Amino acid sequence: MRSSVVKSTFDRSVPVWITTAVTLVLLMILPLGWLAWVSVSSEQGTTFANYVQVFGDPHLQKALWNTIVLAFWVGAASLAVGVPMAWLTGRTDLPGKRTIRALIMASFVTPPFLGAFAWVMLAGPNAGLLNKVYRGLTGSDEPLMNIFTMSGLVFVVTLYSFPYVYIMIVNTLELIASDLEEAGAILGASRLRVALTITLPLALPAIISGFILAVLQALALFGSPAILALPAGFHTITTQIWTFFQYPPKVEQAAAFSIPLLLATALLLQLQKRLLGRRGYAGVGGKTGARRPIPLGRWRWAALAGVFAVLACTIVLPYAILAKAAFAKAWAQPLSWDNLTLANFTFTFFEYSATRDAIINTLELGIVTATVGAVMAALLAYVTNRRLVPGHQALGFLAVAPVVIPGVVLAVGLFIAYTRPPLVLYGTLAILFVAYLTKELPVGYAQADTTFKGVHPELEEAGRILGAGRLRVLREITAPLARSGIIATWCFVFIGVIRELSASIILFTPATKVISVVIFDLKEEGQFAAISVLGLFMLAMTFGIVLLMQTALGRDFLGAKD
Amino acid sequence: MKRSRSASSSSSARKRLAPLVLLALVVAAGGASAQDARVAEARREGKVVWHTALALDSAQRLATRFEQTYGVKVEAHRSGSERILQRVMQELAAGIKNADVVNTSDTGHYVLLRRKNLLARYTPAGAERFADGFRDPDGYAWGWRAFPIVVPYNTRHVAGADVPHTWKDLLEPKWKNRLVMSHPGYAGSVVTQIIALEKLYGWDFWAQLAKNRVMLVQSIHDPGRTVRTVLSGERAAGVNGADYGLLYTERRRPGTTLAAAYPRDGVPLIFSPTAIMSFAPHPSAARLFTDFIFTREIQQLLADGEGLYVAHPDVTYPPDRPKLSELKVLVVDPDEIDRRTEDVKKRFVELFGA
Numbered sequence: 001m002r003s004s005v006v007k008s009t010f011d012r013s014v015p016v017w018i019t020t021a022v023t024l025v026l027l028m029i030l031p032l033g034w035l036a037w038v039s040v041s042s043e044q045g046t047t048f049a050n051y052v053q054v055f056g057d058p059h060l061q062k063a064l065w066n067t068i069v070l071a072f073w074v075g076a077a078s079l080a081v082g083v084p085m086a087w088l089t090g091r092t093d094l095p096g097k098r099t100i101r102a103l104i105m106a107s108f109v110t111p112p113f114l115g116a117f118a119w120v121m122l123a124g125p126n127a128g129l130l131n132k133v134y135r136g137l138t139g140s141d142e143p144l145m146n147i148f149t150m151s152g153l154v155f156v157v158t159l160y161s162f163p164y165v166y167i168m169i170v171n172t173l174e175l176i177a178s179d180l181e182e183a184g185a186i187l188g189a190s191r192l193r194v195a196l197t198i199t200l201p202l203a204l205p206a207i208i209s210g211f212i213l214a215v216l217q218a219l220a221l222f223g224s225p226a227i228l229a230l231p232a233g234f235h236t237i238t239t240q241i242w243t244f245f246q247y248p249p250k251v252e253q254a255a256a257f258s259i260p261l262l263l264a265t266a267l268l269l270q271l272q273k274r275l276l277g278r279r280g281y282a283g284v285g286g287k288t289g290a291r292r293p294i295p296l297g298r299w300r301w302a303a304l305a306g307v308f309a310v311l312a313c314t315i316v317l318p319y320a321i322l323a324k325a326a327f328a329k330a331w332a333q334p335l336s337w338d339n340l341t342l343a344n345f346t347f348t349f350f351e352y353s354a355t356r357d358a359i360i361n362t363l364e365l366g367i368v369t370a371t372v373g374a375v376m377a378a379l380l381a382y383v384t385n386r387r388l389v390p391g392h393q394a395l396g397f398l399a400v401a402p403v404v405i406p407g408v409v410l411a412v413g414l415f416i417a418y419t420r421p422p423l424v425l426y427g428t429l430a431i432l433f434v435a436y437l438t439k440e441l442p443v444g445y446a447q448a449d450t451t452f453k454g455v456h457p458e459l460e461e462a463g464r465i466l467g468a469g470r471l472r473v474l475r476e477i478t479a480p481l482a483r484s485g486i487i488a489t490w491c492f493v494f495i496g497v498i499r500e501l502s503a504s505i506i507l508f509t510p511a512t513k514v515i516s517v518v519i520f521d522l523k524e525e526g527q528f529a530a531i532s533v534l535g536l537f538m539l540a541m542t543f544g545i546v547l548l549m550q551t552a553l554g555r556d557f558l559g560a561k562d
Numbered sequence: 563m564k565r566s567r568s569a570s571s572s573s574s575a576r577k578r579l580a581p582l583v584l585l586a587l588v589v590a591a592g593g594a595s596a597q598d599a600r601v602a603e604a605r606r607e608g609k610v611v612w613h614t615a616l617a618l619d620s621a622q623r624l625a626t627r628f629e630q631t632y633g634v635k636v637e638a639h640r641s642g643s644e645r646i647l648q649r650v651m652q653e654l655a656a657g658i659k660n661a662d663v664v665n666t667s668d669t670g671h672y673v674l675l676r677r678k679n680l681l682a683r684y685t686p687a688g689a690e691r692f693a694d695g696f697r698d699p700d701g702y703a704w705g706w707r708a709f710p711i712v713v714p715y716n717t718r719h720v721a722g723a724d725v726p727h728t729w730k731d732l733l734e735p736k737w738k739n740r741l742v743m744s745h746p747g748y749a750g751s752v753v754t755q756i757i758a759l760e761k762l763y764g765w766d767f768w769a770q771l772a773k774n775r776v777m778l779v780q781s782i783h784d785p786g787r788t789v790r791t792v793l794s795g796e797r798a799a800g801v802n803g804a805d806y807g808l809l810y811t812e813r814r815r816p817g818t819t820l821a822a823a824y825p826r827d828g829v830p831l832i833f834s835p836t837a838i839m840s841f842a843p844h845p846s847a848a849r850l851f852t853d854f855i856f857t858r859e860i861q862q863l864l865a866d867g868e869g870l871y872v873a874h875p876d877v878t879y880p881p882d883r884p885k886l887s888e889l890k891v892l893v894v895d896p897d898e899i900d901r902r903t904e905d906v907k908k909r910f911v912e913l914f915g916a
Contacts, residue, residue, distance in 0.1 A: 059911060125739070127796035148777065230745075231778050233915030246747055247648040248904075249655075332794040351622055353638055419656040427658040509653055510613070510639040511660055521641060524748060524780035525618055526790035 014389070020379055024398045027438045031413030032262075032405070038416050039255035050256035060257065063235040067261075070154060070225070070236060071218040077158040078214035081310055082165030083207060087195065088303055090173035093293040095300065100307055107314040108163035109542050111499035111516070112156075113223025114535045117523065118318030119156045120227060121325060123147040127332045129321060148232040157224050159314040161217040165210035172206035173199070178292060191294055209272040216268055219261060220406035222502035223516075227523060237261050238408045238502060245506060251416060258409040266404040319539070325532035344529035352530065357511075358518040359537075362498050365429060365514065369436040370494035376437075377444035377493075378451075378486050382478065385452040386460075388470075396445075403442035407502030410435055415506055427509045435503040440493040447492050451485025452478075484552045491549035495542055601632055604847035609635035611844065612851065613650060614665040615643045615750065615834060616707070617807040620868055628854055634847050642781050643668040643750025650839075654680070659841040662848040665706060667804075667834040668750025670899030672703035675837065682838040684849055686856040688874070695833060695893070696873035703835040706855060707806075707864055708871040710889065711755045711830040713823040714792045714803030720821075728827045729759055732801060733770045741776045742791045743801035746903075746910050748780040751832040754899060755802050756906050758830040758892040765909065772913040776801060793820050804832070810869030814882070824889065831891040 040046050054060055088094045089101060122130050125146040134144035146152055176199065184194040200207075225236040235243070237257065244254035296303055325331035329341045348355055377399070383389060384396040402410070414435050418425035425431035455478060463473040479486075501516040508517045515538055522531045604610070610628075614621050618640045625636035641649065643666035650661045664675075675681050681702040689697065689704060696705030713726050719740070726732055732741065746752040759767055777797055779788055788800040789809045803809050805822055813820045836855065838848045854860060861874035871879075871886060879885075 124794075124796045126798075127791075127794040230780075230916045233775075233778055235916050239916075243747065245648065245652070246644065246907075247651050249648070249652065330794075332796075347619075351626075352618070353622060353625065353636075354640075424656060426656040427653060427660070509658065509660070510611070510649055511637075524642065524645075525640075526779065526781060527618065528790070 020376060020383075020395070023376070024380075024395070024441075027434060027441070028398065028401055028405075031410060031417045031438075034417040035255050035258060035262075035409070035413035038252055039259055042252065050252045051259075054253050054256045059235075060240060063237055063240040064260070066150070066229070066234050067219060067237045069150065070157065071215045073154040074157045074161050074218035075211045075215040077154060078162040078165045079207065079211050081158065082162040082210060082214075083169060085162075085307055085310065086166045086169035086173060087199070088296075088307060090170045091195075091199070091294050092296050092303070093300065094296060094303055094307070096304065100311065103311045103315050104163050104166055105546070106543075107160060107311070108167070109495055109499075109546060110160060110314070110318075111223070111501070111535075111538065111542075112160040112217075112221060113227060113501055113516070113519070114322070114538070115160050115314070115318050116156045116224040116227040117519075117531060117535065118321050119147050119152075121321045121331055121528065122317055123152065129332075130317075148228055150229075150232075150234070152232075153225060153228045156228060157218050157221060158214075159310075160224075161214040162310075164213040164217060165207075168206045168210035168213065169203055172203050176202050181294075182292075194294075205275045209275050212268050212272040212275075216265055219265060220408070220502065222408055222505060223520070226520070238406070241408050241412060242505060251412070254412050255416065258412050261406050262404065262409050265406055269404050322532045322535050322539075325528050326536055328529070331528050331532075344533050348530045348533040354513055354518050354521070355534070358513045358515050361429060361432075361512060362514045362516075365432055365436060366494045366497045369433055369440065369497045370490045372433075373437055373440050373444045373493040374448070374486055374490040377441060377448040377489050378482065380445055381448035381452045382474065385449065386457060396449075399445040400442040402438045405438070407435075407439060407500065408506065410438060411503035411506035414438075414503070426507070427512065429512050431507050432504060432512060432514065435507055436493075436497045436500055439500065439503060440496045443496060444489045444493045447489040448482075448485065451482045451489070454485070455481045484554070487552040488549050491545045491552070494545055498538060498541060600846060600850055601634075604632060604634045604844070604850045607634075607844040607847045609637055609844060610847035610851045611637045611639070611660055611662045612665070613639045613641070613646045613661055613663070615646060615667045616640065616665065617868070620807060620864075624855065624860065624863075627860075628851060631854070632850060634850065636851065642748035643671065644746070644748050644753075647671050647674075647750075654841075659839075659843055661839050662842040662844050663836060663838055663851055665834060665836040666750050667832050668753055668899060668903070669703075669833050669835060669894075669896035670753070670901075670903050671750065672835055672837055673896050673900035675839075676700075676702055680840050682840045682842060682845070682848075684838050684852060687853045688856060691875045692873040693871075693875055698835070703837040704852075704856070705833045705873050706836040707868075707873075708831055708833045708886075709751075709804050709806040709869075710824070710891065711751060711802050711832060712805045712809075713799055713801070713825060714789050714805075714809050715799035715821055715823060716792050716795055716797075717819045717821050718795065719798035725821075726799065726823050727825065729767070729825045730763070730827070731825075732799075733767070733774070735774070737799070738774045739777075740798040741771075741774055741801055742779055742788050742797035742799075743776050744788045745778055745780050745916075746907050749802075751804060751830075752802055753903050753906050754832055754894050755830045756910065757894045757899060757902055758828070760906075761894075762828060762892070768910070768913055771801065772915075776914065778914060778916055789820070795819075806869045811867075824884070826890070828890045828892040831886070831889075831893050833893075 039050055040048060042049055085100075085104070089097050094100070120128070122128050123145050125131060125143040125148065128143070128147065131143040131145065134140070147156065180202070181194050181198050184198045185191075189197070220238065222238040222242065225239050226242070229236055230239060237260075241254050241257055244250045244257065321331075324335055326344055327341065328335060328339050329343070330339060333339050380395055380399045384392045384399075389395070405413075414431055415426065417423075418431050418434070425434065459477055459481070460473050463477045464470070468476070499516060500514075501520060504514050504517050505520060508514065513521075515534060519531050519534050522534070612625065616624070621638050621640045625638040628634065628636050639646070639649075646664065646666050647668070650664060653660055672681065683701045685701050686704055692704065695708070698704050713732070715725065724736070744752050746756055756768065777791070779791055781788070789803050789812075791797050792800045792803070793808075793812060803822060809820065809822060812818055813822055836852060838845065838852060842848045856873060858874050858876050861872040861877045864870040864872050865877045865879050869880070869883060
């Protein structure tokens with residue numbers, strides 16, 4: 001075996017790369033091709049009638065407009081929250097940075113639909129806990145806030161989108177040398193002026209691309225609008241696409257309505273790539289010298305209070321109300337001994353038959369997708385980093401390309417592609433697997449890419465010179481070096497899979513429910529207690545994996561090394 | 563008695579259930595050996611896949627009971643009527659034949675399913691004696707249960723003169739931002755209610771109601787969103803509450819804040835039929851299950867525990883249940899529901915926004 005590897009002139013790795021490339025094409029091209037085709041087809045042949053119908057309908061125009069409004073304000077609000085927080089934790093002597101980072105990371109991994117659901121219990125205009133407290137304190141008849149509004153939706157979506165801005169900016173701030181800032185300070189500029197005239201312009205590309213990431217989040221979300229917008233009587237694109245599947249299904253219209261979402265996403269990502277690609281900013285791109293934290297002085301504690309106020313909204317309050325609902329007989333009633341019960345857990349896990357199957361399905365999908373995804377991402381990252389095949393750039397592009405496909409759109413494409421021969425995957429877990437793999441591949445690839453950038457090629461070259469084949473080098477040199485990075489990739493994909501809702505909601509069948517779908521089903525039933533139980537279960541699973549990942553990486557996964 | 567032995571000996575694990583099996587067989591079976599053969603056949607099939615719009619908790623209880631009685635697993639899928647139709651048809655379009663028994667609260671569905679030749683003809687045991695309105699002369703879809711649509715309200719927020727007496731009372735401006743209703747795209751009974759009131763007052767009624775900025779939720783049923791939303795105090799009253807299950811049991815509990823108003827201008831009565839699919843992968847289990855849910859025992863359970871009206875003529879109703887003959891009920895013809903359902907949903911979205 002070994003000797004054959006040594007003697008072989010044929011590079012055995014080639015078939016591996018070809019398989020990977022073909023798989024990629026199948027994952028992407030097939031569903032998107034069908035999507036485009038169906039959007040222009042009708043019983044009479046090729047037509048633009050679907051587009052005319054969809055974009056001429058005033059109700060659907062409104063859904064389109066709502067989505068734009070939502071996405072823009074989420075982007076803006078995410079900046080308003082994320083930028084100061086990144087600056088405070090990255091640049092100043094704010095106390096408790098570790099805790100803050102940990103909590104932001106927790107917001108990052110919290111499924112947005114769980115957050116939205118928790119906020120229904122917190123800020124429903126009448127029964128919401130915060131509104132009740134507010135009315136009790138002020139004697140007012142009006143609620144403090146009504147979560148079933150556009151502004152309520154923006155608020156909740158922002159809570160779970162701002163971490164994207166934060167991560168983007170905090171990582172950039174780490175790269176900005178402080179000597180420029182110090183020069184400004186020496187020349188007599190105030191702290192604020194330094195921040196506004198030196199740090200801000202240097203971080204601008206990161207800020208804009210953070211904005212774009214948050215906008216993309218808001219565009220693609222299904223759960224939060226379904227929970228908050230539908231009761232208020234308005235649709236977004238994603239909820240509208242989902243509605244097209246009500247009987248009798250209008251798949252052609254769903255496809256036509258998916259295209260603008262796809263284009264918008266692709267366009268925004270292209271824009272972001274350009275912005276980040278511009279490296280004309282002196283001082284960004286390498287670490288020079290030590291950075292001294294900027295003293296906040298008397299603003300220290302005020303800033304800390306502000307940061308914790310945000311984190312209370314994203315983590316503390318939602319988790320607390322979920323826990324309360326999980327253990328209470330009636331969530332809207334005060335927590336007393338009489339109101340405490342474990343019955344919700346018994347019902348959810350032992351009586352409600354859908355739960356068990358869903359948990360098994362979710363774990364199965366999570367493990368299989370994470371394993372296949374991590375291996376694929378690693379292979380792809382390896383081949384692109386080492387430039388092993390002609391056209392490796394194209395492979396790298398294909399690996400991240402699915403990032404432009406919002407979950408709902410991907411699901412529509414997969415639904416069309418795999419409900420017909422030759423490959424009828426609909427009704428099996430396989431179609432969910434394909435969806436998850438496609439959706440998570442970009443994240444996995446990005447993680448694996450970082451990993452391989454950190455593994456020096458000379459070690460591999462040494463192995464090759466000593467006569468080992470490429471696969472053997474991969475197995476005995478690269479793999480051990482990249483192990484912790486690959487484990488992190490696995491964890492990223494796993495977390496992404498178990499919380500996935502927007503594609504699952506279209507692709508599941510009664511026999512292939514996953515936890516997120518069961519939660520959504522329970523939401524339609526108003527089963528707050530059971531949702532809370534399952535939600536906590538999901539969070540526990542997520543944080544278990546996060547801990548595993550941090551152990552593997554030896555750092556927290558937002559990139560902080562302290 | 564040979565029947566209990568042969569029914570339970572196939573699986574030693576089920577032996578402790580022998581008394582239950584015996585009891586059920588005595589109640590349900592006509593000929594002992596014929597029943598034995600049916601049970602054996604159902605067990606061979608392994609399970610029955612049941613789509614139902616019956617309240618989640620109740621459906622789960624019933625499924626467990628069937629499993630304990632016959633040792634045949636019930637895969638229960640609870641959802642809103644319209645969602646059930648969507649899921650079954652979506653599966654079918656992809657060539658997946660999974661559903662055995664379907665129970666929705668939209669009688670129009672059975673017109674549609676029959677038209678598409680998707681229903682198997684089956685007459686449950688004792689069907690000749692079923693109450694009026696529960697029988698199907700063609701023998702496909704049998705009324706299994708029925709319930710009125712009423713106005714649930716929270717007594718902490720609505721009292722005295724404010725309690726609505728007619729549907730039209732809900733149009734008053736004082737109800738602005740205080741009402742909740744279920745969605746016809748999800749709950750089949752809402753389609754029926756919309757048509758029933760449209761026939762009474764025209765679309766104008768619904769247009770006016772929309773002006774009161776009604777909160778929209780999905781499920782109507784116990785444990786429906788509408789009722790739960792009212793119970794939690796999130797909204798003062800509901801435009802539609804299915805008066806069974808949660809609404810029924812909760813408002814009988816001492817100290818409750820939940821109540822229900824039966825509008826004087828008419829109460830939509832929703833029939834919820836059950837049928838076996840023509841392609842049912844577990845046909846014997848499906849028939850056994852259908853007979854089971856029409857037994858007096860189960861039907862009495864639905865009447866006592868859930869407050870439902872049922873098909874079985876020997877069922878007795880709790881004294882606090884109004885007799886159907888005493889109510890002014892509004893019933894809509896299944897053909898009309900089938901014909902108008904698309905239009906109703908479309909108009910609803912136009913009026914209410916989502």
